Amino acid sequence: MEQLTDLKAILHSKRANIYYLEKCRVMQKDGRVLYLTEAKEENLYWNIPIANTTVVLLGMGTSITQAAMRMLASAGVLVGFCGTDGTPLLTGTEIEWFTPQSEYRPTEYIQGWLKFWFDDAQRLAVAKRFQHARVQYIQRIWDKDRELKAENFFVDDSAIASALDGYVNSIDTAQKAGDLLQREALLTKQLYRYAAKTTQYSDFTRDHQGNDVANGFLNHGNYLAYGLAATTLWVLGIPHGFAVMHGKTRRGALVFDVADLIKDAIVLPWAFVCAKEKMSKQEFRQQVVLKFTEHKALDFMFEQVKQQALREDLL
Template identity: 65%
Template sequence: MDDLSPSDLKTILHSKRANIFYLEYCRVMQKDGRVLYLTEAFSNKRQENLYYNIPIANTTVILLGNGTSITQAAMRMLSQAGVLVGFCGGGGTPLYMANNVEHAIEWMTPQSEYRPTEYLQGWLSFWFDEDKRLNAGKQIQTARIEFLQRVWQKDKDLKQNGFNVNDNTIQNALATFTQRNSQASKKSELLLTEAQLTKALYKFAANNTKHDNFTRQHQGSTKKHTDKANDFLNHGNYLAYGLAACTLWVLGIPHGFAVMHGKTRRGALVFDIADLIKDALVLPWAFICAMENATEQEFRQQILQAFTDHKALDYMFDTVKQIALEQHDD
């Protein structure tokens, strides 16, 4: 049988793709028209090479962790299939790319410009107007809360672990946020309101999972102090950033046209879009998995399953498209 190329494969919409891969201690390569990763194993004191296929047509993001390498031929096929690639540290964090900006997100995106123009044009039609940009930020924050309410209302596993949207603490926090969000007159007020809500959600989650004296550490754990909740939050957030970057790349909107995070911050719009799902999914599962002393792999499997169950990528696409196309009129 002749080798297949990515262009021969049936196209799967990015919002419907099922796979996000985190790989470590392996070599990613192209072989016989497929993208594989090679690992080494020892059997009967003999070294064996094990090859595993990566279904690139059904993959959105690949994170390459410790001890990984990738060939030029594999990158070419991944690019043709529209797969985003990022290099990261062990366990998925931190994300390393071609810059040294703290917390910056820069993904290696396929260099195809044959993407829709309507969403970029719609985004730019309001982006240069400060008031309209503020309104877009408010829309993202409103959509963020709507997603949290939807997920926590229907997810039985979250409810069993105490994450119930009808809890008085959550209701009060969301009501305060909604009021302040609608009244915000500038971006700094919007960011302050967002920070206050996130702090309240952290406190609720920490109390709910008996995680005493929790303090958010974006750099993760140190060798002297291991805090799985922080590690899982960082890990899950980077997965959310991958979905956000995929959404923006497919829709043809550059990462620099942020509506909340800083104008000069690299990948700022990725952070804005990732906010849509982080509180609803990453936050509760990070604390639950930490309480259960889960491994990095177990947490990753859980959070990716949650992304799939609640159609997180679909929600990102729908929200960005709605904002881009609704902002044409004054």
């Protein structure tokens, strides 16, 4: 049996797996966490490599035992209940996480975060740095991803270059978080327009309740990004309520701030490409998780949050 002290040997930023499960029972058996599916003639057990897993999403028709939850907690795996295909999550608006408990998570990051968080100007400065990092990540990923280029997504396209340059120039002039949110919304609309045109997805309108494939994939991919963001914050010991951009009174808003670092670079283009290719939700999910891993999205989130928490010039 793997010792509890060995379960966290793999850094969260290096873990490879996100699990979405439905119509099964998650349990502990022989020192392992398994999920049980019922077939016509026999029950099938599948192992979850918890030391290499960041998030387990439990969809429709799932249950989990106390023993399994204890092992997942010891390995630092986040567990959330959600709807079909990972969306919507139970509250409908926010992530509801069972956070594995540990008395030995680091304190330096929450202490650093709180040193600036109560100052409006410093909190806005961090929000701006997040937005600059977001744009740089888009530019880097779209520039080097050969599959995206094959789908005619080019970061040096005049429409994209103009949209990103315009947003970068507007970030530092924002006077409050609300200004950033308005300008960020404009950038995202421009990216939607470019992606829809590139993939010939006609008459696209972003609608979180929409029934079309692209909107469904965007919702689903965003929830996967929220899982990575929640994992990052849990590991670093920073509560989700200490947001820098999405609102001080919105519970869980920091998850949205951190997820925004990678959503436009990865989730947005692949939602449209996979919709064009008529992929299933499972195929889309696999593609997005593959790209998260390929482009080290979790590493990037950790790096950005740690940098802002420990910045000496904000103290």
